[in-house]
Amino acid sequence: MVVSKANKSLLSSVFKSRIRNTGESSIASGITRDRDIAGTSQAVKELLRSNNPSSDLEDTSLQDRISNLLHVTTSEKSSSEKNTILKIPSFNNKIPYDISLRSKELSRERKEKRVYKKNGFSRRFAKIFRDSAQKLGTEAMFGVFDRVAKEMSVTEYNAMIGVYLEHAEKSKDLDYALEHIDKAFELLKSMRDRGFLIEERVYGPLLDYLIDMDMVEEFHSFKDVIREATPGSVERVGYYEMLLWIQLGDGEKIEELCGTIDGNDGESLSILQENYLLALCKKDQKDHLQTLLESVDITKVHLAVLLENIFEYLGRFSLDSVAMKLLWKLRDSDEGVKNVSDLISIYSTCSQNLTVEDSILKFNKMHEELNVMPSFTSYGQLIKYSCDSNEVVTALDVVDKMGEAGLTISADILHSLLHAIDEVLEFTLVRRIHSIMCTKSVKPNTENFRSITRLCTRIKYFEGAYNMLGNLKNFNLEPNSSMFNCILAGYFREKNVSSALNVVQQMKEAGVKPDSITFGYLISNCNREDDITKYYEEMKQAGVQATKRIYMSLIDAYAASGQFEKAKQVLVDPDVPARNQNELKSALISAFASHGKWADALSIYEEMKKAECLVEPKSIISLIEYSDSKGELNTLVQLADDLQDDNSWIDGFFRMILFAVRNRKSSNILDLLKGNKVRLSKKDIPVESHFDEVFWAIAETEPTKVKLGMDLLRFMKEELGFVPSRKILDFLLHACVNAKDMQNGLLVWKEYRSAALPCNVLSFLRMYQVLLAAGDSEGAKALVSKIPKDDKDVQHIIEESQIVYSQGPKKKTPKRK
16 A cells, blocks of 8 residues: 555644644653662663573563563552553554555665664664564553663664664554654654764664655654754765655755755865765766766765765666766876776676676776776675676686686675575586685685585585585684584485484594584484484583474474374473474474374464464465365465465465365366465565476376466466466476367467567477377478487487377287287
8 A cells, every 4th residue: 555645644744743742752751750760770781681591581581571571660550550551462463564654665775774683783672672562562662661761771772763663664554653653753852862872773764764755844853853962963864855855856955955066166075965966876866966977076075885876876877978987087086096996896787788797898898998907896796796696607707807816705705606506506516616715815714614515515515515624724714513514414315324423423523512403403313212312312411402493303303203292292391491382383383294193283283373372484384285185275275374474475375276286176276366466466476486386286287287277377477467487388388298188289389489488399399299199190290390300319209209199009009919
């Protein structure tokens, strides 16, 4: 839902009224009202004091800690009042988690800047505030922390502001969102009154929100408080002010601010002016930028981020002449020459119309024209760009060039390469990475070695994995348990138990102590109760603390060995923390479902659902995947509907569709797809790959359901606007072969051209088989004449197809007797 201008106006007017009517802030009054609760603030400090795993606080669930805090702060209230607070419905029940209040979705980049996700803030504070709001309601949470505001630190203020903004963004209720923005405003005023500085990572997201909502007067109210609290923020707030006028399309205001940017006198721009210019670059204000860049002296720009954004802007619009003119000015200056190579890499990788190869050609050409050498950071930018574009081979070629230039290949570059290989599943490149890491021109860290070791085991290159361990000493690094664990997991995947156990022995010889992950692998791969007990006792003797992973491994191992009752008993072990109960019950569901106890798994799930316990999405998906072939489709539909986030839902939904195809319950498939058309149409959800699996199942299931396949193809094209992939058409053509359906086979044949997919040899062979199977020998003869027969495998397939699908062999049956 997009908020209309009328609703924005309503939100704006209500908020203005609240600002005018707000006297002394609620937090300030809370301080006056509760000066005698200094002990409570101490409780907060104790609650959040350390991350020491041995601390008693860590042994208590988060919910228990919050309840203790509430008990302290409400000790003077009657029991009835306490009950009232604790019965406030949770945030999840109060409003749905969707983003419909804003005029447009915030970009992913902006979401990543949220204050409660920044490394500089205490994530524990943010988690406590968020969980408090979900369990008790935001009103109760605000009241509790309001009472301890006198002792609140900047970190606590920042975390609370972040949570309020998060709830406002996710709400579709205008009043509800307004309340939370109002509270964030009160917190900012309280910070100002107490003399705290307000940092951009706190106020930036708030101003972004107000800009998106076109709330001009509210923006200025926030801006005034921020400037009063932090006088040094004037320049950065100016950046947001320019963004506001751009969002509103107020050309007069934009011109007014641009009029202050004048570089004709040869003087440097002020930081405020540079921030105005930065905002123009961010929003691609081409008309204003074209004029300003002609007058501004690029060599006197103070902000490095402004230079980067200028060349990003130029790259997006492929303004080569302007870019080269500015680069030459920097090239001829004393200081600017240092940035030229880095700016070339930014410019060449920002064009929306260039392939990766073209971008690299532009990168090389511009360096040659300007007579500068590529820098370490420009090479790194090019490698990251190639990896992000899934062009890993190209990225490795750039690494080779980097090595030839005598530059050291850093751990960050290796991380980008290893991550890209893992993402695109091009494990054949592992040996090339292995070769790079064995040279002296790299500077890896232990995480690089762990990643390459794991990738070596993925391609069953265990010799290479061990070589990496031996190569550690060349870089003054020591092996750790995570590296050995990668090899251990690889052998267990291959069911090579003896080699896996040998890894544990090698760990001991190398002086590396097994950790909880090591014992987790050992336990989860046991299929006898004696072995489970043995490894669990060894773990305790080694002084390794039992973790959630260990308890999950025990559940899996007991279920695999048929000891289902003992798997249940893991949950009632007194050593199991209460905070892990839901996750362990979810693991129990998965274990039971995957080992033939589907009805019991469903019963556990229904009990958890009735008790309003959180069930892990993968456990619900396991129930769908391992469901009984005689089960009801409606049950799986409900399970899929219980999945909340889109990625989990799409996985569960299509597993349910596959179940229906394979178990002759396909009559309702099209209705289910049509009923979820809106959700299937969402961007950033890999729906097409899931359809590939469905068409594969249609091709392999007997009897073949060609009509269902054609209906799904029509739905994809007409309802979802998808272009079918080559895999889908290949599978559908294969289904026509099995069904001897020439009519639909010809329709599928036409779809290749409609999808702009040129028919290859395999497509011709499948269509040839369709014609043979349907008895159209003349058509088959005409088609086979167009198939290149240079390949012996192709000739063999043609001959075999004539034997299998031709009608002729039936006449020779008596002769075989």
